[in-house]
Amino acid sequence: MVRRTLFLVAASMPMLACSASLRRGVTTTEAATRMEQVTRSRTNELDPAVSPDGKSIAFEVADSLESPPHVEGMQLKDVGSDERARIAYGPRNVMGREPAWMPDSSGLVFLSGAGDSRRLVQTFGPSPDRTTFLADAGNPNLHGTWPSISPDGQRVVTSLPQLDEFRTGWRRDLSFDAALGVSDLSGSGLTVLGEGTSPSWSPHGHRLAFARKGEGGAHIFVANADGTAPVQLTDGPEDDVEPAWSPDGKSLAFCSVQVSADGTSHSNIFVVHADGSGLEQLTEGDRSACRPAWAPDGFIYFHADATDRFHIWRIQPIAAGVAGRAAELTSP
Secondary structure (H helix, E strand, O other), X not given: OOOHHHOOOOOXXXXXXXXXXXXXXXXXXXXXXXXXXXXXXXXEEEEEEEOOOOOEEEEEEEOOOOOOOEEEEEEHXXXXXXXXXXXXXXXXXOEEEEEEEOOOOOOEEEXXXXXXXXXXXXXXXXXXXXXXXXXOOOOXXXXXXXXXXXXXXXXXXXXXXXXXXXXXXXXXXXXXXXXXXXXXXXXXXXXEEEEOEEEEEOOOOOEEEEEEEEOOEEEEEEEEOOOOOOEEOOOOOOEEEEEEEOOOOOEEEEEEEEEOOOOOEEEEEEEXXXXXXXOEEOEEOOOEXXXXXXXXXXXXXXXXXXXOOOEEEEEEEOOOOOOOOHHHHOOO
């Protein structure tokens, strides 16, 4: 585990000269290159999710940061082309958040519903009309958020907020501000793994990355798929959240949030090896760059308010060493 202060002095390399992103303070460090804007609509676009086959991207869309979002998607080959090629998953008046792809890229799972009725929805195929509601994490009182589907497509891990768990015979309660829960896709067989949020399944399915409160703030942890043997990867006063695995399972991208003396916050994208070494800062500035999603071609997608709204952007780490899937899929 490497102290963060060693990396906050990374030199910046401005990208997109004379662009709105440069004027608003979104730049890369020397550890990243090829910063590009992916979406350009008049809405806010957040929380990107790249399909495992690298062909599509899904994200939240909202007219304003106060309006309920819905989920849309587009093919990555259409980046920079007509925005009308985008597909809306579900009606605009029904909330849709936090999309996650099925491992075969056949559909999405995301949080949907209206009012207090929030459940996980699974889509099927290219048609946005083919959807089914999943159970509420095996219990109608537990509303799972930030879903991540296991590589075999059989399990879903979610964040369960404000969970109080009692196990008969233990004579004690277990309380979590946010807990990790794993179930099958029907929501049955729920297992609570411990405290954590924004979980992410590794490409081979053997490990989970997540954020958990630690000394000084929230930090990135990696544990076995059953929640055992958690290892803290990051340190420092910042809140490190929303980890995303590289395609080869050797590194993690995450978002680090800093709060200024005046109470305002800004965030940037970092990467770290899965053993806690090699921490590097990829973006810097006084805006919000967060929710990274690592694509098979090595690009890291994220949302940022580099213009007057949030849009999806992408960058490519220079030294992350993304070698593809094969190495991890064949590892023990």
